[in-house]
Amino acid sequence: MSWTDERVELLKKMWGEGQSASQIAKELGGVTRNAVIGKVHRLGLSNRAGSGGGDAKAKAKAEPKPKPAPKPKAEAAPKPKPAPKPEPAAAAPAAPAPVPARKQIIPAGQPLPPQPSANEISPEALARVSEVEKKAKKLTLMELTERTCKWPVGDPATDDFWFCGLPVQQGKPYCEAHVGVAFQPMSARRDRRR
DNA sequence: CCCTGATTCGC
DNA sequence: GCGAATCAGG
Numbered sequence: 120m121s122w123t124d125e126r127v128e129l130l131k132k133m134w135g136e137g138q139s140a141s142q143i144a145k146e147l148g149g150v151t152r153n154a155v156i157g158k159v160h161r162l163g164l165s166n167r168a169g170s171g172g173g174d175a176k177a178k179a180k181a182e183p184k185p186k187p188a189p190k191p192k193a194e195a196a197p198k199p200k201p202a203p204k205p206e207p208a209a210a211a212p213a214a215p216a217p218v219p220a221r222k223q224i225i226p227a228g229q230p231l232p233p234q235p236s237a238n239e240i241s242p243e244a245l246a247r248v249s250e251v252e253k254k255a256k257k258l259t260l261m262e263l264t265e266r267t268c269k270w271p272v273g274d275p276a277t278d279d280f281w282f283c284g285l286p287v288q289q290g291k292p293y294c295e296a297h298v299g300v301a302f303q304p305m306s307a308r309r310d311r312r313r
Numbered sequence: 314c315c316c317t318g319a320t321t322c323g324c
Numbered sequence: 325g326c327g328a329a330t331c332a333g334g
Binding site: 156 | 325326327328329330
Binding site for chain 1: 314315316317318319320
């Protein structure tokens with residue numbers, strides 16, 4: 120990808136909006152955040168200042184970079200870059216709300232016969248969830264990233280609402296426990312033909 | 314650990 | 325000019 124006018128413009132716009140380089144890179148696609156930052160610098164808008172009168176305040180931070188160590192050059196680092204997943208906007212987890220808070224664990228129920236109730240989710244999975252929710256990071260919507268579990272907990276109308284936030288399972292939007300409840304294995308769903 | 318931007322330098 | 329590698333924090 121090259122820096123076409125449009126791409127540069129979008130870059131300028133987003134950078135101006137305070138978007139991070141990585142976000143801009145994702146938006147543009149085909150470039151890394153490094154590329155974005157590099158371009159930003161070349162364009163001379165590294166400092167998001169711009170406003171306020173001419174700020175000729177050069178960053179006297181010119182640190183003399185004394186070569187830390189003669190690094191010949193590492194060959195292309197093995198970067199497992201699967202594929203540019205077209206991830207639109209994962210920012211708005213529209214609360215899939217499969218089973219928000221239905222904790223009805225049977226007290227000492229040992230046998231616990233398969234309840235033909237509405238719950239088709241493995242009790243184990245549910246137990247896991249209720250347990251994991253204790254360790255949840257309890258993130259706010261803004262704190263969610265692509266690798267934090269986006270499972271909503273509580274009532275969005277209350278301030279007792281948060282997102283799990285634990286490390287997600289590769290490729291999934293939820294942590295292991297929540298993936299277990301969110302995505303049911305087709306196994307437990309045998310069709311009872313009749 | 315995740316993330317941020319900044320800099321260097323071979324291409 | 326470009327951007328990966330690296331640095332330097334938060």
